[in-house]
Amino acid sequence: MAQVESSTAQNYGAVAAVVGTPVVSGLAYGPVIRVSGVPEYDVDAAAEIPETERAAEAARFVAAAETVAERFTARARANTGSTAEVLAATAALAKDRAWIATATGLIEKGTPAAAATVRAIDTISDMFAKLGGLMAERVTDLADIRNRVVAEVLGLPEPGIPLPEQPSVLLADDLAPADTAGLDPKLVVALATRLGGPSSHTAIIARQLGIPCVVAVADLNRVDTGAMVFVDGERGVVGVDPDAEQIAAAVEAAQQLAAEVAQWRGPGRTADGHAVAILGNVADGVSARSAADLGILAGVGLFRTELAFLERPDEPSVAQQQSLYREVIDAFDGDKVVIRTLDAGSDKPLRFVNHPHEDNPAMGVRGNRIVATHPEIREHQLDAIAAAADGAGAVPWVMAPMVATVAEAREFAAQVRERGLTPGVMIEVPSAAVQAEKILAEVDFVSIGTNDLTQYTMAADRMSAELAALTDPWQPAVLALVERVGAAGRAADKPVGVCGEAAADPLLACVLVGLGVSSLSCAPAAAAPVGRKLATVTLDQCAAAAQAAVAADSPVDGRAAARAVLG
Structure with missing residues (x-):
């Protein structure tokens, strides 16, 4: 992992760090947790369904898909703002006729419901990824729908985020809306993902929760589950095993500043x-x-x-x-x-x-x-x-x-x-x-x-x-x-x-x-x-920072130039 350069940024004694794109400012510290419970299923080993059982298998699949969609809808109704909107869109995707028809067609040819779910979703995901743009954003949502339907078909618990016993940092390749919608910001104090961008669903929901967030951290999988890390949402840094006293003091200072900021009216x-x-x-x-x-x-x-x-x-x-x-x-x-x-x-x-x-x-x-x-x-x-x-x-x-x-x-x-x-x-x-x-x-x-x-x-x-x-x-x-x-x-x-x-x-x-x-x-x-x-x-400072940011050669340089003017 890349070493944090103390000459350019405070490292709090971290032994190493990974760097991504900052999206929500703030500083938090805790043990790493990750999304778990994704069902393990060998698609290639699935036995063909006898013709006499295919109608029942198709009905079982449709019921599972409807159950998953209804859970998304219930979560949407239980939330507000952008979180509710994102969940409602995912619920609509879970009901999409195209992938359900594809899966049902496979089942009618003898493919078991779980395998049909995987193959149908993966086909749609490949198509969405090739289309790019806003459609590519839905690939993570489709994977989440696939995992939840497969779990429902197999009678397994719904996959998701473990409930931590202490304030923790959630790391993931990417996070689906259903994963982030129910987060308790007192227990999940920061987010970092290997994928995603500054306007991804994860970033949008992190802003709504008000917790530090960094995305597009290429080397995030090199950070072990359970490791003690800090997330610096202003610099885009995830630091591993920082000095306990240094990071505790820094987090306390950040929390005091956040409390002062919260008093703004x-x-x-x-x-x-x-x-x-x-x-x-x-x-x-x-x-x-x-x-x-x-x-x-x-x-x-x-x-x-x-x-x-x-x-x-x-x-x-x-x-x-x-x-x-x-x-x-x-x-x-x-x-x-x-x-x-x-x-x-x-x-x-x-x-x-x-x-x-x-x-x-x-x-x-x-x-x-x-x-x-x-x-x-x-x-x-x-x-x-x-x-x-x-x-x-x-x-x-x-x-x-x-x-x-x-x-x-x-x-x-x-x-x-x-x-x-x-x-x-x-x-x-x-x-x-x-x-x-x-x-x-x-x-x-x-x-x-x-x-x-x-x-x-x-x-x-x-x-x-x-x-x-x-x-x-x-x-x-x-x-x-x-x-x-x-x-x-x-x-x-x-x-x-x-x-x-x-x-x-x-x-x-x-x-x-x-x-x-x-x-x-x-x-x-x-x-x-x-x-x-x-x-x-002052307005003059804002104008000076603006000119410096526009004249910069990159977002990193622009941030640094603006910070030099604005503090």
Whole structure:
């Protein structure tokens, strides 16, 4: 394993370390635990099922798949925010007709249910991996579904994460949403994965939990289970066997700082009084009320509306949607609420829409593009939002995802204004960033989705561990595009927000403000660290750090340059 260089970073006396991409700041220490209980099953040794028993075997398989899907659905309902959304998408994948039909067809030819499950899922996984982009993100989810269905078929316990008896560090190749959804942050104090990227499901859920996280750690499997390790989520380091006294003192200092940060109550502003709205990302009424109860957010910067649509066999009615939207509006009554219209397609297909096969779905019919074939879906959604806004304390802001042209922005804005709402669009496609001035002439605001903007700018699958450095939002090319959008916002005197995962990084948040961003929307758990960091620096410092980061040659250099300015 690579030695930690004490000349460049504090090593706390560690004997060795492995390094990856930092995604959630913080410092934690404990023994290593790993996901266990994956069923062992020899597919090649499976005996053929007699023809007279195949119908019963197929029925047993279908029942097992339905049970696993129902467990995902139950977990989704028990969670809120992005965790609930991710689990709901996995539940939909577990019910997907394509892989179930493939497995059933194999069983009808004599393949046992467990072997058919493995072969069907592996076939779909290979196809998803070749497609890349958002579809490749689902390979981990498919493997999790496979393992759970096989365990159910064989009558084995459901695989998952062991319940530690003391605060521990969870290491894994990758983590499925069901693994991370039920984590207790008092017992699992940090995460590190060999695969994944800065916007992977693991990173998103770690931010929601507020625990240190490092991804794309190539040599992670060289760290033994049970070893005492620290995870430094700011530097991206997993250190092995540090000096007990040194690391204990460092963790205590980090916990004291975290306690101070947790006392931040807003409003968002720099040390010299420049206002920056700190907003929350939510997915339903429950997560919105939980976010509002924190008492530190100025409103909602991203209301993901997908939960109203996922897993449904038919389109939700206007009345059903209206009820969901009103819950979120009421949770922040009188405050800013930004609602994103449906971002479906690709990795989040709708059961009531016949999505055509796409060789490259990450760049296919998703987000706002679905209106080309199903305009009624967006029209009904806008009707529901307008109805939900009736009598509210503030007019909701509504933005469309995956807008690529000025014409798309103009068409969307007209429909939103017809309903008395405030129109905006997401800047996720490089073409939209390049044309930010023209787009802002059509709408009242824009919000930058850094996850997709990074992926599309760098032409790199955001789930690829090998390309994690390219999908880092600190990439200078990505920051240069943000700078262009920020300048367009200032010129038009219109708000420019960021609602991607980059807004949850306190250091990067300061850089974004220096690039002209006026609001930051993040997981509610990240709001206090972001607000507290901004309160310690001036706008001039943010601008200087921003210029240094844009001028850097790499994300690592950009972080270092910004830290030198901001502390």
